[in-house]
Amino acid sequence: MPIHLTLPPTFRDRIASAGRPQIGMWVCTGSPLVAEICAGAGLDWLLIDGEHSPIGLETTAALLRAVAPYPVTSLVRVPSGDAVVLKQLLDLGAQNVLVPMVDTAEQARAVVRAVRYPPRGVRGVGAALSRGARWNRVENYMADADRHVSLFVQIESATAVGNAAAIAAVDGIDGVFVGPSDLAASMDLLGQQTHPDVIAAVRSTFEAVRAAGKPVGVNAFDPSMARAYLDAGASFVLVGADVTLLARGSEALADTWIDEK
Template sequence: MFNLQKITDKIAAGKVPVGSHVGFDSPFLTEALAGCGFDFIWIDAEHSAIDKKDIQNHLLACRAAGVAGIVRVPWNDHVFIKSVLDMGADGIIVPMVRSLEEARTAAAATHYPPNGVRGMGTRRAVNYSMWDKAEYTANEDKHIWTIVQIEHVDVVKDLEAIAALPGISGFVIGPNDYAMSMNTQEHRYTAASPEAKSEFDRIGEILRKTGKPFGVSGAYSEQFVKDWLGRGANWLCMNFDFNYIVNGGKAVLKGTHETLDALGQAY
């Protein structure tokens, strides 16, 4: 049935759920990645060309594989969020939230009245009414993650207030965009800059005190995992579908060239 609880149960048990991103339109990539053992798939509708039908196909693959399907929507738009939730998404990640008011808008989009503005059209979300619709609508926060993405310096001042909002499940940090938001005419920052790392330490400290789970999205490295677990991250989302294709292709080509070199064969 609903798959979000597989993530939240892990977090409650002190374990670290690990997911991966997809941005291509093929649900077969989601099926394959889920089969690798990831706990969830982050379906990225912000920085990709996928449309609503593609999102639905990815969610079909997630449900078939028994993993949670979390959709990062293009923007804080309740109309788009409504349709994605009705497709059966296990959670929504709202990008570039910069204020308490924007977070309040996101929470409203994922909740039914009187707690929000989501329209009633559950359909696939409750397996076409074969699951308990009344239970689903009465326990939105149990079945749907409403995640605020921290990727701009403006939001830090409001983090504690956002965490206290009813309907906000947690947070995810986008290190690259956050570092870019620190840029000035005089200085350009990257996620590896000491100043950015200091900001991430501060964010981790604030979020740990709120008690709300938070995660991070990025490219895998041993140091990346160590850094963010040290800051208190509860979950990780590592690498995109294209990373596996490109890295795998490079590895095969490199190995083949090394073998050809050893044989004295030009290429």
């Protein structure tokens, strides 16, 4: 007799039910061991980064399996809004996806179509073959697919800030994540994420997204900036990364134990 499995809540649902902002960190190493260690730390969510990290399809599948036993939500950042890549990631079990560099409402609508089955979208049908549907062990997966998938997009350019309200208003966009690093670069302020103009653009995006009734998040490794953005209404924030923790921690060891005199 077939087993009927239940998928965990999406990141959209976690944010809506949490009653407080969700605090998370990046997973960039591609190591399932590191991902599992981070998953058990007590954070709310992990961002598995397929854009700026050496993490492809097989590695993403391994990372999702590694963190699955823990009460943490995984959000997978895709390298682009390509419909084929989104289809593959959803099929391998990524319930929550983040699409970078979305500048317009038209681009937002395109990625919504990419994660929805026909007739509302263009997602290819392969549930019987995929971990996403647990090989058809999730009852009525295709009919309920929209309930099992959450879609977030990233605003990280001056153009996108200007279009933030329209992007957030697109049906099927579950939330917006602001990237201050690329936003600063687009404003000719490369490396100056805490410049007053960048902070003002982030806050402007917060206001536009929240006015559209959608949650908004941000990347903020600086603790003072993270707290300021939480006070400004951020619903989800990334406050660190596995690679930076390892880099700074190993540097601290060297500073403590190596005497260069």
